[in-house]
Amino acid sequence: MLADAFEGEIPLPPDSLAECGARAAHEERDNPVDSLAADYVQLACLCLDEGGRRAISPRLMETVSFFLCMYGRICMTSCFLNSWRGEPLDGLIRT
Amino acid sequence: MMAEDTGGSLHAAVFAHNAMAGGGGEGRVYRGANKAKPSAFSEAGGGVQALDALLQAAFVCLTAWPGETGVQKAAASTLLPALTRRRALCRTCVNLPAWQQIIDAESHALSSSAGVPGAVPGVVALHFPPEIHLGLSEALGRAAEGLNDEAQSQEYIARVLTPVGQVLAAVAQAPNDMKHPAGESRAVAVIQALRGSVRATIARSQVAVFSFFSQSFEALLAVQRSGTHSAQVSKLILKLTEELVANQACFLGPAHAGVLCRHCLRVVEEYRASGRGKIGAAEGGSRSLRAERVKECYKEVKAMLRMLTHVTNSDNDIEDEESSRGGSQRGSVMAAAAVSSAASEGRVRGGAGVATSASSALAKMDVAQVVFIGLNTVIPLITDELLTFPKLCHQYFTLLAHMLEAYPAKVAALPPDMFTSLMGTLEFGLKHEDVEVAGESLSAAGAIGSFQHHSLVDGRPGLGVHNAPDASREGGCGILAHLMRTVLRRMIFEDASMDLVDAAADALLPLMLVERTAFEGVAGELLATLEGDAGARNHVVGALRELTAGNGLTDRVDRANKRRFRRNVSTFLTETRSFVRHN
Numbered sequence: 001m002l003a004d005a006f007e008g009e010i011p012l013p014p015d016s017l018a019e020c021g022a023r024a025a026h027e028e029r030d031n032p033v034d035s036l037a038a039d040y041v042q043l044a045c046l047c048l049d050e051g052g053r054r055a056i057s058p059r060l061m062e063t064v065s066f067f068l069c070m071y072g073r074i075c076m077t078s079c080f081l082n083s084w085r086g087e088p089l090d091g092l093i094r095t
Numbered sequence: 096m097m098a099e100d101t102g103g104s105l106h107a108a109v110f111a112h113n114a115m116a117g118g119g120g121e122g123r124v125y126r127g128a129n130k131a132k133p134s135a136f137s138e139a140g141g142g143v144q145a146l147d148a149l150l151q152a153a154f155v156c157l158t159a160w161p162g163e164t165g166v167q168k169a170a171a172s173t174l175l176p177a178l179t180r181r182r183a184l185c186r187t188c189v190n191l192p193a194w195q196q197i198i199d200a201e202s203h204a205l206s207s208s209a210g211v212p213g214a215v216p217g218v219v220a221l222h223f224p225p226e227i228h229l230g231l232s233e234a235l236g237r238a239a240e241g242l243n244d245e246a247q248s249q250e251y252i253a254r255v256l257t258p259v260g261q262v263l264a265a266v267a268q269a270p271n272d273m274k275h276p277a278g279e280s281r282a283v284a285v286i287q288a289l290r291g292s293v294r295a296t297i298a299r300s301q302v303a304v305f306s307f308f309s310q311s312f313e314a315l316l317a318v319q320r321s322g323t324h325s326a327q328v329s330k331l332i333l334k335l336t337e338e339l340v341a342n343q344a345c346f347l348g349p350a351h352a353g354v355l356c357r358h359c360l361r362v363v364e365e366y367r368a369s370g371r372g373k374i375g376a377a378e379g380g381s382r383s384l385r386a387e388r389v390k391e392c393y394k395e396v397k398a399m400l401r402m403l404t405h406v407t408n409s410d411n412d413i414e415d416e417e418s419s420r421g422g423s424q425r426g427s428v429m430a431a432a433a434v435s436s437a438a439s440e441g442r443v444r445g446g447a448g449v450a451t452s453a454s455s456a457l458a459k460m461d462v463a464q465v466v467f468i469g470l471n472t473v474i475p476l477i478t479d480e481l482l483t484f485p486k487l488c489h490q491y492f493t494l495l496a497h498m499l500e501a502y503p504a505k506v507a508a509l510p511p512d513m514f515t516s517l518m519g520t521l522e523f524g525l526k527h528e529d530v531e532v533a534g535e536s537l538s539a540a541g542a543i544g545s546f547q548h549h550s551l552v553d554g555r556p557g558l559g560v561h562n563a564p565d566a567s568r569e570g571g572c573g574i575l576a577h578l579m580r581t582v583l584r585r586m587i588f589e590d591a592s593m594d595l596v597d598a599a600a601d602a603l604l605p606l607m608l609v610e611r612t613a614f615e616g617v618a619g620e621l622l623a624t625l626e627g628d629a630g631a632r633n634h635v636v637g638a639l640r641e642l643t644a645g646n647g648l649t650d651r652v653d654r655a656n657k658r659r660f661r662r663n664v665s666t667f668l669t670e671t672r673s674f675v676r677h678n
Contacts, residue, residue, distance in 0.1 A: 065166070
């Protein structure tokens with residue numbers, strides 16, 4: 001499981017995964033969560049070209065997009081939010 | 096908005112601080128903070144490319160396997176919503192070419208749905224099931240969150256909604272097509288798409304969405320008219336109106352709220368004119384067909400009740416007793432709020448294209464009146480059969496309680512037949528075995544009672560002739576006395592639990608203060624049942640005295656007194672039930 005349905009304002013990756021990612025960064029390895037997610041995105045990208053699409057069944061694609069949805073909701077959101085740190089806030093607040 | 100954007104980094108900052116304090120942070124959690132290189136999927140890292148890939152994948156899911164609704168649904172109802180719920184993601188989405196592809200796919204699917212004559216030959220017709228339109232146009236609408244500029248977001252919404260508007264106009268202009276299943280499914284698709292964009296209403300795009308809808312009201316009514324025979328179209332139109340009110344009401348100033356209210360009223364009237372929702376006793380033939388028909392009615396009536404409930408939210412100056420007494424603080428705050436919202440609307444009005452001269456007249460559109468006219472339409476449709484659906488029952492009594500609390504004076508001014516039917520349903524609710532329904536009804540009864548009490552104290556007429564004694568009722572009493580009698584009977588003789596005691600006490604206090612003689616009558620009847628048992632009789636007399644005078648009860652309806660009275664009622668019921676019930 002890479003992500004749980006976090007019942008809160010901002011979904012966050014589960015603690016165990018965040019910890020695992022942090023440890024990887026500490027040891028200067030690739031973040032295993034990120035690389036697995038990247039592989040998933042690659043898998044989804046298979047459908048983008050004509051040849052690959054023949055290999056993928058709609059059912060498989062359904063499952064992949066379901067995973068990507070969970071992933072997008074939790075990991076991507078928090079990564080995007082973190083990368084916003086330090087940016088001036090005046091563009092974000094609507095007066 | 097702030098919470099969303101600072102919350103995550105605050106969290107990260109806290110954890111980063113902890114990690115530093117802990118020295119090395121082995122075994123601690125810190126998320127993405129303190130890293131020299133950006134994390135893999137952040138905006139600065141590969142996030143944008145990943146998002147682009149996901150959007151393209153979603154596009155392929157939607158278009159590559161026509162007829163595979165499972166994968167289309169996965170893309171439209173799970174993947175795209177997940178990518179459009181955060182501003183940072185939306186901001187990236189709307190600027191990607193893949194997003195434009197998705198917008199085009201949706202408008203193409205909508206216009207080619209069910210063989211519109213304008214469909215280009217040679218191009219593969221794209222067909223989405225209705226719920227895909229719903230999910231997709233909601234995601235498209237939400238992406239407007241990512242545009243900072245108001246003009247940009249208006250332009251974006253226009254780009255998304257214009258194709259929908261064209262199809263809607265085409266549907267509205269061809270009422271005969273609706274008789275054909277293909278025409279009906281096209282209407283369903285376009286209504287679902289509209290529902291999606293209504294659900295996606297956010298502060299940033301609200302103006303543009305409202306302006307689109309205010310120009311489409313006529314077309315929507317035309318669709319409703321031509322779709323009277325279709326259960327699906329009628330239900331969806333009502334749901335669309337309900338969602339429109341629910342999502343827009345909180346943003347609208349008085350003038351726009353008036354426009355919306357007027358539309359609701361027309362929808363309700365159109366529904367009444369269509370004659371749907373009435374089930375004849377012999378209609379339906381077989382039992383399952385009839386059950387189906389009842390269910391349709393239930394859905395439509397429920398949507399209508401919910402719509403009316405939401406309409407009350409768009410009211411900017413709810414009449415309350417304090418402000419009607421003049422110059423209270425709350426009244427002035429409300430007036431100030433109304434002025435400021437009117438001012439902000441001035442800014443909106445130019446773009447929204449709502450005629451300024453008309454809006455001042457419409458501003459007087461009375462929300463309470465709309466709701467009561469709506470209720471008058473709905474009440475005859477609510478049959479015993481429909482009230483067996485708990486959701487509908489709750490919805491109705493919640494609305495009733497709200498109306499009696501917020502607009503008692505309007506209730507008092509209703510024509511007698513309408514007032515009688517309202518009170519008839521209230522009595523039904525007071526006797527209802529469901530605790531929640533009974534609780535709502537009790538608070539409604541309490542509201543009307545305290546309105547009458549305050550009116551009498553201030554020397555106003557209050558309910559006036561509505562409360563006149565009626566020989567057809569038990570004891571020939573007025574409506575309030577009758578309600579009090581109903582509540583007392585339920586509490587003393589019928590209910591075994593103490594769940595409703597507090598709610599009943601709140602309702603009984605004003606009713607008893609207003610109808611003292613009637614209460615004495617009820618007390619007399621109660622004692623008469625104990626004739627011949629002097630001990631019990633004395634006990635009940637004591638309990639009655641304690642009820643009306645114990646704990647320093649005064650003859651005012653205020654918070655402190657209500658608290659005292661709750662205690663009194665609870666003691667009274669424990670004392671009395673054991674003596675008067677003979678099971």
